[in-house]
Amino acid sequence: MTTKLGTKVTPFSTRLANWRRSLGLALAIIGPGIITANADNDAGGISTYSVAGARYGYSLLWMLVLITFSLAVTQEMGARMGAATGKGLAALIRERYGVKWTFFAMVCTLVANLATTVAEFAGIAAAGELFGVPRWLSVPLAAALVWILVVKWSYRSVERVFLILSAVYIVYPLSGLVVGAPWGEVFRNMVVPSFHLDAAYIMVFIATVGTTITPWGQFFIQAYVVDKGIGPREYKATRVDVLVGAFVTDFMSFFMIVATASTLHVRGIQITGAAEAAIALEPLAGSMARILFGIGLANASLLGASILPLATAYTVCEAFGWEAGLDRSRREAPIFHGLYAFAVLFGAAVALIPHLPLVPVMLLSQDVNGILLAVVLIFAIRIASDRRVMGGLANGRVGNGVAWATAVGLIVLTVLLLGSSVAPLFGVRLG
Amino acid sequence: MAPAILYLSQIVGKPVYDPENRPLGLLDELVVRLGGPFPPVTGLAVRLGGIGKSVASRATFLHWADVAAVSADGIRLSTARVNVAPFHRRQGEILLQEDLLDQQVMDTHGRKLVRVNDVQLVAFNPSGSDLRLAGIDVGLRGLLRRLEAERLCRWLTSHTSLDIPDRVVPWEEIGPLAVGGPEAEGEAGTGPGAGLGAGPGTGPGAGPRAKPGGGMHLAHEKLAVLHPADVADMVAQMSAPERVAVIGSMDAEKAAEALGELDPEMSADVLEDLPTESAAEILAELPPDEAADALAELPSEKADELLDTLDAKDAAAVRHLMSFDEDEAGGMMTTEYVALPGDLTAQQTIDRLRRLAPPAEEIHYVYVVDSRSTLIGILPLRDLIVSPPDTKLSAIVAGIAGGAGGPGEVVHITAQAPKDEVIRTIDKYNLLALPVTDDSGRLIGVITVDDALAAALPPEPGRWLRGVVR
Numbered sequence: 001m002t003t004k005l006g007t008k009v010t011p012f013s014t015r016l017a018n019w020r021r022s023l024g025l026a027l028a029i030i031g032p033g034i035i036t037a038n039a040d041n042d043a044g045g046i047s048t049y050s051v052a053g054a055r056y057g058y059s060l061l062w063m064l065v066l067i068t069f070s071l072a073v074t075q076e077m078g079a080r081m082g083a084a085t086g087k088g089l090a091a092l093i094r095e096r097y098g099v100k101w102t103f104f105a106m107v108c109t110l111v112a113n114l115a116t117t118v119a120e121f122a123g124i125a126a127a128g129e130l131f132g133v134p135r136w137l138s139v140p141l142a143a144a145l146v147w148i149l150v151v152k153w154s155y156r157s158v159e160r161v162f163l164i165l166s167a168v169y170i171v172y173p174l175s176g177l178v179v180g181a182p183w184g185e186v187f188r189n190m191v192v193p194s195f196h197l198d199a200a201y202i203m204v205f206i207a208t209v210g211t212t213i214t215p216w217g218q219f220f221i222q223a224y225v226v227d228k229g230i231g232p233r234e235y236k237a238t239r240v241d242v243l244v245g246a247f248v249t250d251f252m253s254f255f256m257i258v259a260t261a262s263t264l265h266v267r268g269i270q271i272t273g274a275a276e277a278a279i280a281l282e283p284l285a286g287s288m289a290r291i292l293f294g295i296g297l298a299n300a301s302l303l304g305a306s307i308l309p310l311a312t313a314y315t316v317c318e319a320f321g322w323e324a325g326l327d328r329s330r331r332e333a334p335i336f337h338g339l340y341a342f343a344v345l346f347g348a349a350v351a352l353i354p355h356l357p358l359v360p361v362m363l364l365s366q367d368v369n370g371i372l373l374a375v376v377l378i379f380a381i382r383i384a385s386d387r388r389v390m391g392g393l394a395n396g397r398v399g400n401g402v403a404w405a406t407a408v409g410l411i412v413l414t415v416l417l418l419g420s421s422v423a424p425l426f427g428v429r430l431g
Numbered sequence: 432m433a434p435a436i437l438y439l440s441q442i443v444g445k446p447v448y449d450p451e452n453r454p455l456g457l458l459d460e461l462v463v464r465l466g467g468p469f470p471p472v473t474g475l476a477v478r479l480g481g482i483g484k485s486v487a488s489r490a491t492f493l494h495w496a497d498v499a500a501v502s503a504d505g506i507r508l509s510t511a512r513v514n515v516a517p518f519h520r521r522q523g524e525i526l527l528q529e530d531l532l533d534q535q536v537m538d539t540h541g542r543k544l545v546r547v548n549d550v551q552l553v554a555f556n557p558s559g560s561d562l563r564l565a566g567i568d569v570g571l572r573g574l575l576r577r578l579e580a581e582r583l584c585r586w587l588t589s590h591t592s593l594d595i596p597d598r599v600v601p602w603e604e605i606g607p608l609a610v611g612g613p614e615a616e617g618e619a620g621t622g623p624g625a626g627l628g629a630g631p632g633t634g635p636g637a638g639p640r641a642k643p644g645g646g647m648h649l650a651h652e653k654l655a656v657l658h659p660a661d662v663a664d665m666v667a668q669m670s671a672p673e674r675v676a677v678i679g680s681m682d683a684e685k686a687a688e689a690l691g692e693l694d695p696e697m698s699a700d701v702l703e704d705l706p707t708e709s710a711a712e713i714l715a716e717l718p719p720d721e722a723a724d725a726l727a728e729l730p731s732e733k734a735d736e737l738l739d740t741l742d743a744k745d746a747a748a749v750r751h752l753m754s755f756d757e758d759e760a761g762g763m764m765t766t767e768y769v770a771l772p773g774d775l776t777a778q779q780t781i782d783r784l785r786r787l788a789p790p791a792e793e794i795h796y797v798y799v800v801d802s803r804s805t806l807i808g809i810l811p812l813r814d815l816i817v818s819p820p821d822t823k824l825s826a827i828v829a830g831i832a833g834g835a836g837g838p839g840e841v842v843h844i845t846a847q848a849p850k851d852e853v854i855r856t857i858d859k860y861n862l863l864a865l866p867v868t869d870d871s872g873r874l875i876g877v878i879t880v881d882d883a884l885a886a887a888l889p890p891e892p893g894r895w896l897r898g899v900v901r
Contacts, residue, residue: 086670094533094546099577102533229696231671320574321535321546 033075033242035159036221037249038166040071040212041256042304043123044116044369046297047362048211049253050277052204053260054270058189060208064254065190067212070406072246073399074377077384078218079242082225083235084393089222089376090319092383102319105379112215112372113312117347119365120308123301125351126274126358130294135352143348146305151326162303168296171281172255179283181262199420206413207363210370212253213406216308218376219315232393256280271359309343367417374410377403435559437503438568439527439550440577445505447477455479455513458506459490461527461552461562468603469553469563471495475506476518476526492518501559525608527564535669536567537606537677539653542661544668548573551599567605570598606654606665607680655685663692675704678713687716690725695757699728702737711740719745720765720882723752752876760853761846763886764867764876770798773807773825777818780810795863796877799824804873806841806866843868846875853878854887 052060078089085092090109094102121139128138149158196202221242230238259280264271271277278293285292310326313336317324323333330337350356381403385395395403439461446454455477462474475498476490491513499509525531527550538545549568555561568576572595575584587593654662654677662681666674666689678686678701690698690713702710702725714722714737726734726749734753738746748766755761769789771780780797797815799808808828818827843866844856857865857880865883867876 086672086674091535098533099548099574103578226670229700231700321548321569323543 033079033221033238033245034248035163035245036075036217036224037071037242037245038163039220039303039307040214040217040249041166041169041252041300042116042120042211043126043297043301044119044207044304044362044366045211045253046256046300047119047123047126047271047274047277047359048204048207048366049256050260050264050280051271051359051363052208053257053280054264054276055204056201057261057265058186058258059194060205061186061189061254061257062191062193063205063208064212064250064257067209067406068246068250069402070209071213071250072243073402074213074218074380074406075221075242075246076239077380077395077399077403078221079225079230079238080235080393081380081384081390082222083230083232083238084390086226086231088226088315088318089219089380089383090315092389093379094319094321096383096386096389097379101379105375106316106319108372108375109215109219109315110312112369112376113308113315114343114346115365115368116214116216117305117308117312117343118350119362120301120304121347121351122356122358122361122365123297124305125356126362127294127298127301129358130274130278130290130297139348139351142302142305143344146302146309147344150306150310158306159303162299162306165295165299166303168292168299169252171284171292171296172252172259175281175284176255176258176262179259179262181258186258197416197420199417199424202413202417202420203367204363206370206410206417207366208370209406209410209413210368210373211366212250213373213377214369215373215376216311216315218373218380220307220311223311223314223318232391235393272357273359277359305344305347309340309347312343313337313339370410371414374407374414377407377410381407435554436565437501437552437554437559437562438573438576439532439552440573441503442501442506442552443528445503447475448505448507449511450499450507450509451511452507454505455508456491460529462492462495463525463527463564465523465525468601469555469565470602472552472562472564473524474518477513479513490518495560495562498560498562499558501554501562530608531567534608535673536608537654537665538567538569538600538604539606539657540600540604542657542665544665545569545600549576564602566599566601568597568599571595572597604653607677654681659685659688660692662689667693667697671700671704675701679705679709683709683712683716686713687721691717691721695721695724696728698725702726703729703733707736707740710737715741715745718765718767719748719752720763720767720876723749724757724762727753727757755846758850759846760844760848760850760865760867760878761876763850763853763882764846764878765882766876768796768798768864768866768874768877769794770800770804770874771824773799773801773823773828775824776821777815777824777827778820780815780824781820797824798866798874798877799828800874806843806868806872806874808841809866841866843874844878845870850886854883857883 081089081092087095090102090106093105097105121142124142125135125139128135195205225238260271260277263269263280263283264276269276269279274293274297275290278290281289281292314324316322316339317333317336320335322335324336325333328336350361351358381395381400383389384403385400387394443458443460445458447456447458449455456479457477458475459478460476461472462476463470464473473495474492475495476492478490493508493513497508497510498506500507520526531547531550533547535544535546537543545567546569547567548570550564551566551568552562553565555563572584575581575595584595588595662685666677669677674697678690681689690701693701698721702714705713714726717725726737729737738749741749752761752764752766755764757763767789769784769787771783775783784794784797795812797810797812798806799810801807808825808831810824810828811831814827814831815824842856842860842862844853846867846869853865856862857878862880864877864879866874867878869875
């Protein structure tokens, strides 16, 4: 086919390509911040916020407001570290603190990530059981699906499908509005802090922090920025994306708590399984609540189960300088592939334990995240404040203050949790 | 006696003794003067009496000439006189702990980036005072040694069938290092309060960038013999400052070859961060199409600044190429090709080619044009060589199917044709290069098959999630 001279007709293929380009552009605007933040509302997130709302009503909302600022600050810090250094957090820890500290940081990250992976598969099991699918069927299927999607398909496509499906979260704000939450009380609880020195309460408290700000999220946002080739010059737009992402995520989290508080807490219903958590959507969806909740939970769990094993394998390999990448063969990158397979299999295997209480497991995994988050945050803050590493993009005072307050707050909470769990054993009553 | 092997992790932190065997302090750092396959250790830093934690300010640097003996138990000096003058890193020196340990370096033999788990030193004399840098430990064993699990290693290897070998990359296989870090550049920021508060609005170069010119040590010329595609592969995985340092350390021609293999966005970033003179030198070596691809990604002032360094003819060619969309034929073509008038004879043409000596990839075809540059034929080199010496080019191309004819009849594509059509046309006619014409049929460039292939492949995957994120 020889192109005729002077023909000006645009072929259909060109128009199609143009159309696809503008769609691609629209999806490209959904940057690292929004994606990471969205993946934050995973199985652990949904169950933790639901339990928080059902058990303690609106009383944890003040903390969610504070945590939103922490999330914005820590995610911004991670993105800025990626833009300033062009390196992942694991590499920076290794280069600044050497092998021993890196080993410590990686053990913490590995434990937290494996716990979260377990939560994702527990989420799949719970969602399956809503539809009457036994976990011995749903969990292995999900593990196979995740593996096939990520390894055989491209992660980018997987991510987009899940992102589109995550629009299902919109049912939470709608449900909150339909049920007619007592807004006066909601707003009061957003600004007036309250706290109890009681182990069960502190556990939910830490889990809520740990599911909102996660160790893996800290590594992920930075890697994403590095991977996209965002440097100091392009950073401005990313910063907006990251900050918007933090507020959008917590907007959803906020309504998850409000919706469960105004449906379950007021009626004194405790969440023991996904079925109770689904009640939160009844004012809006009626008998469809179970189905909507099941889809939302399954989608969130599958997205999490796709990201976490990968993120874990990449992070550990980056720290120790092992070959990593899905484009590397098993022989070229044995440890990477081994870690990836181990994370998927471990998560699925634990979720398969018969009669494993799924909701408590998901909650507990977020506690593990919350406790270990302090370790990762301290490394991140110290590196991000180091002008030798960060140059002109080093942490400012305000950001540093918020990030340190989060890390120290988590340590204090962990001590309180230990104290309040141990004290009753010795007949001491706190609070 | 065979040279004794010592690892950096085995001697750092060990005591440093004076000639009377009284401990002076602890070994903190070794300085190596680069050059040759076994660069010598030329200095050491001692933390005197273990005072203070702040190593950088408390450590005292000593000349290696004052060292009498080295072993895994510590270092003995030959003098008790300690000069406490502050240390200044000189050109060509690296600090093993700070610059090398735990950093990422290029293994030019394995053609990949590796992380430094430990540094292998070799003592060339029995006392150990002639200590030299021999290699980089990148294996699991080095990692375990750093975790002080050496004994576990030995136990495992002797009691089980497990083998945990040392994996050491000889120093001569290690590529250039970016040394010195961003300290100096960091001061260019907005001072305390930058970061979240002030944001990144500190202008270009606010972030840490490798110091232009300085801070770079070329260990040896290993990089020059690697294939540019392999260099580009490694360079693409580095952080931006390292990338700039490594590219900046290469000679312009090699740097241009490697840059040509990077994706245009990345090569644009490198060109932007390099000092203008080095960027200009590299740009002059880049083929016009690759130069245009990279410059199109830069802000227009920066692109203009760089274009002005080229000679007027090259700059005009690059500007012309930049005017096309990257997804159309004009954006994929190069302006380097051989076009000759049809009334030349085969012999004259061969003589002309010998004189022009164009690079190999541009010589598969001679394009036959008329006085107005209108494409009238494509002459494959084979047909030129096998023709009788006095045949006119116009006569040779007349006998080639699809290779000759009036305007518009020769296989070609217009500059506005979309990428997909370019790929299909090259595939259909089995071409090594496809001529591109403007609306009036004048030859303005050619698209080589390798560029079409690159355009046909899915986008280059990213680093961390490789093909995952981008």
